[in-house]
Amino acid sequence: MELATLPGLAMAVVQPGKPVWQYSLGQSNAKTESRITSDSLFPGCSLGKPIFATLVLRLAQDGVFDLDRPLNSYLKDDALTGEWGEQVTPRHVLSHTTGLPNWRYMDDQKLTPTFQPGSRFNYSGEGFFHLERVLEHVTGKGFEALMQEQIFKPLGMTSSTFLWLANANDRLVAGHRGSDPFYNRDLAIAVFKIIDEADRPLSFWTYEEISSALMKQSIRKAPPVANEFVPNVAFSLLTTVSDYARFLKALVDPNDSALGLSAGTRRQMMTPVSRVNSVLSWGLGIGVEDLAGERYLWQWGDNGGWKNFILAHPPSQTALAIFTNGGNGQRVNERILKAATGVEHAAFLWI
Numbered sequence: 001m002e003l004a005t006l007p008g009l010a011m012a013v014v015q016p017g018k019p020v021w022q023y024s025l026g027q028s029n030a031k032t033e034s035r036i037t038s039d040s041l042f043p044g045c046s047l048g049k050p051i052f053a054t055l056v057l058r059l060a061q062d063g064v065f066d067l068d069r070p071l072n073s074y075l076k077d078d079a080l081t082g083e084w085g086e087q088v089t090p091r092h093v094l095s096h097t098t099g100l101p102n103w104r105y106m107d108d109q110k111l112t113p114t115f116q117p118g119s120r121f122n123y124s125g126e127g128f129f130h131l132e133r134v135l136e137h138v139t140g141k142g143f144e145a146l147m148q149e150q151i152f153k154p155l156g157m158t159s160s161t162f163l164w165l166a167n168a169n170d171r172l173v174a175g176h177r178g179s180d181p182f183y184n185r186d187l188a189i190a191v192f193k194i195i196d197e198a199d200r201p202l203s204f205w206t207y208e209e210i211s212s213a214l215m216k217q218s219i220r221k222a223p224p225v226a227n228e229f230v231p232n233v234a235f236s237l238l239t240t241v242s243d244y245a246r247f248l249k250a251l252v253d254p255n256d257s258a259l260g261l262s263a264g265t266r267r268q269m270m271t272p273v274s275r276v277n278s279v280l281s282w283g284l285g286i287g288v289e290d291l292a293g294e295r296y297l298w299q300w301g302d303n304g305g306w307k308n309f310i311l312a313h314p315p316s317q318t319a320l321a322i323f324t325n326g327g328n329g330q331r332v333n334e335r336i337l338k339a340a341t342g343v344e345h346a347a348f349l350w351i
Helices: 045-061 090-094 125-139 143-155 186-197 207-216 241-252 263-270 329-341
Strands: 008-014 021-029 175-177 180-182 280-282 287-291 294-302 307-313 318-324
Touching (some): 045 090, 045 143, 090 125, 318 329
Antiparallel strands (some): 008 021, 280 287, 294 307
16 A cells, blocks of 8 residues: 555455455545544445446336337437437446447537447446436436435445435545545535425436536536536445445345345346457446456446445355555555455456
């Protein structure tokens, strides 16, 4: 950590029949020298995607919507355009084969696939956010309410949110550029305040309602693009390492009913759909690494000053989550994973 200028980390290990092992070390903020604890809140970054995928698969399993029905048939607002826009489905989103960019950065930029959906892999946070909006339209509920009702509360993830928590300021781990701390929290706090002060249930707050409120209060001049909006499946997760371990424990245990996934749906999630290279591929919402005769599930998270990694091995019902708060965190994560598993994981060569 000292060599990598990494202020702090937290990790958890899931093993069958044992309590989750947890460990934290170092500073939440290198300037104030506050310590990381088991209660520290980390930006989960892209680690929100596998949790969201679980919700998507469960709703599809229950017949709420169809994984293979085009997104444009569900959501007309900001419809996908171009030659292949009408072909993009939820399955393409979960397997990162939509042809959409990772993010768009202009208010008036249309979402247009650059290749035929399903034909190849291209990582896209934009696709996941668009699917978030589809779920809101199909269910009639705001995204944060859906996640709380369907995933976080059933799993006992009481410190997890894609929005904000009332005590988050005191618990949030700073990101770091070198040894300089920073926080990306202003927008989340603003949205949380709007919701908290309004006489409306959490389920009311969809993208449209939040966007309208942001513009009325002059926080945004136009409807925000995806990477300037919370709650956001692709990057706005806040969680603790113990909370995330609850999700991983349920994911790797086929007998755990909390996720609400059938055996067949679990297999779909963990089976390669789109190929990245000879070792790495993507299932439905999570990365797959086939290495030395073993299959691992994985996802990384990167919001600049926070670098996270999860690895799961369903055959042994084991998993490991690591959250770090420095720009070189993945280099430390790689060494931890090698020490824990005895394997040099190919995912680190790709990310």
